[in-house]
Amino acid sequence: MNDKIPVIRMRHVSKSFGGVHALKDVQLDIFSGEVHALLGENGAGKSTLIKVITGVHQPDEGEIDLNGERVYFNNPREAQHQGIAAIYQEPSLFPDLSIAENILVGRQPLRGGRVSWGQMNKEAGALLKRLGVDLNPRTKARNLSVAQQQMVEIARALSVEARVLIMDEPTSSLTSNEVDELFRITKQLRAEGTAVIFISHRLEELFALADRVTTLRDGEYVGTREMADVTTEGLIQMMVGRKLDDLFPKQAVEIGEVVLEVDHLSVNGAFKDISFKLHAGEILGMAGLVGAGRTDVARSIFGVKPATAGEIKIDGETVEINSPQKAMALGIGYVPEDRQNHGLILPMTIGDNVTLPMLDTYATKGWLNPKKEKAAAVEGVQKLEVKAYGIEQKAAELSGGNQQKVVLAKWLSTNPRILILDEPTRGIDVGTKAAVHGLMSNLASQGMAILMISSELPEVLGMSDRILVMREGLLTKEFDRSDATQEKLMMAATGTVEAALP
């Protein structure tokens, strides 16, 4: 492979923003017909590197060769003309336009000087067919699922005859069937000679798809390996630069009194007859498939959508929680799954986000005391080691992992006794994940009762004292830490009989 000329060859590429090095002396070789994984923690410089390749950013130093020829992209357009296409984490489609126009945007076929819609639908239809995707080119992009939108983006990349296709975390919001479909198409493209750069936090995906992997750490090049020659441990070590002996630093904690008791709780149409007890110092895991009703249970306990039947007891006393304010007053904190929409107010600063739920405490006779507020925010941010310029930075500018830390800081500032975490580490990198887990373990050892909803079985198994499994709105099984296995949890979550599994 190395005697060929790489499609992309980068050497000594550096880029800094306001004196901070985002990339330092990075190299990269991508060959046609390979899927090349780009690996690194959040903030390691993957995104910056991608943006340099696609012409969004211009490198301060270093050189980029495309098929052996020196190139310099002033803007994304120039990169596109050279056959470089990218699919970002968030699909960048035009919701009001049809699939066909989304695919051929800016290059709508003309006939006699006017846009030919017939030709456009025909060309788009042919591309979709080549991908084996059954979509009507006339459908508006607004009506597509995330996975379908990605297929449209891939079709767009195909339509420009992309030599290099960059996929930045394309799988983060796909179901496993959709991931399979994406992989099928990616492999097809590889077979056709496209060079694919693939970014994902899910290491198992890299093993399933990638040929080689390049790792970045703190903006620097760590190394490139054949995927066949590396192990999960090896990759993690390259990423974090140290060995993670214990990915799940769960401390043994003495379990205290029952703090929260849920008794035959139901919300019509979401879940039914849910009963469990949560003790002080305990981490109670909640496993199940997406849509099993776990989030609904959490939202009900937190008063977002109050229960229609059953009761909730705190310290043995029946309480009625009909609003999040009430829940907070009772010492419940809830870190929602969708941190961008429910957890953070993105345009606001970190500080304002952290102090939001407890503004009253920082006020004297109704007037906010900025000093108190600032002190609380600084304390929260420092405790969780949020990587930011300061509490004045906007939440929107942070990486996913750091955003999650801010959400945690926000809820910890309310001093809850019961903390509900919904997918606490979704989409964040291994290093930050470990930090979040360490923090959870710490909080539990201080006597906090934690209910953790998670779809990642290793996380559930590694962090929980007890595990509840939900399926289709019902609580199907409860496991103790000692006798839970991935297989047993999966069976309880899917309803498969034991014999059916290998």
Add this chain to the structure above:
Amino acid sequence: MATTYSANDEKKGNNLFLTLVRFRELSIMIIILLLVILVSIRNPAFLSIENFRDILLNISILVIVALAQTMVIITRGIDLSVGSMIGLVAMMVAFVTVSFPEMSPLVAVLLGMAIGSCLGAFNGFLITMGGVPPIIATLGTLSIYRGLIFVYSGGQWVNSYEMPDGFRALAKGAPLGIPNIILIAAVVAVLVHLFLNFTRPGRDIYTIGSNPDAAKVAGVNVTRTTFMVYVISGVLCGLAAVLWASRFESAQTNTALGFELQSVAASVVGGVSILGGSGSVLGVVLGAFLLGIIENALTLVRISPFWQLAAQGLLILTAVIVDSAISRRLQRFGGES
């Protein structure tokens, strides 16, 4: 993904009803029809050809300006200076026709459009080069252009008797049986429709309004397209201004005062999303028509003039609410688009 199907596939048995139902403008047509029936029950004179001719005469200028406004709104912008542009251009062109009475009305039209393009270009410059948000930039030029009318005219008006006959006949003359102004509005509507649907710059307008960031990444020249849209708005306002001066046979310091709100109303009633990215010429023409009917009907059913403005606003709001209710109901039958 193996199971993906497009929402359209289910209804490939394309019967007429479903075709109609997917048609976004259907709900506003229903509203117009309802209103026509209700008003003509109260006052049969409403249904006369003369009355409809009056309504069309009254909305012609609004159609032209609302289409300009629509293109701006589709890009997620807004042009609040349309009323002032009309006022300023009308005043300037009117003075020129008084000084050169022999000048062909056609030259007056071209002159108006040329001046309008400059005013629109200044808006576009502020927004694209200056980075001023459209609502602020055009709020500023709303005052500037209106102020310039006073500077230019010294507070004077141009009256009917000063204007040459040819110029006065421009809007109201009907050599083809239908008043020129209605024909001009129709031609503008057809041209804008072709532009928006069958040219790349036209499609770029939807593209940048639908997702500006993605448009940039997709290689659409967002700056140039945005600039262009404000220039077009200026040109169409210039045309509207000349027609205005001709139709009302005067140019006053308060010509077209507040017209920006009517143009926005016609667009929004016509189904243009205020969030950008969508809107059609047919919808806007119907929107303007609905506004024209409402104004006309309020007079015909003898609502007190004191109440008319408030009633007009109330009816517009009702129309928008009913429209969204109907189209939601219809979508349940007909699926997307």
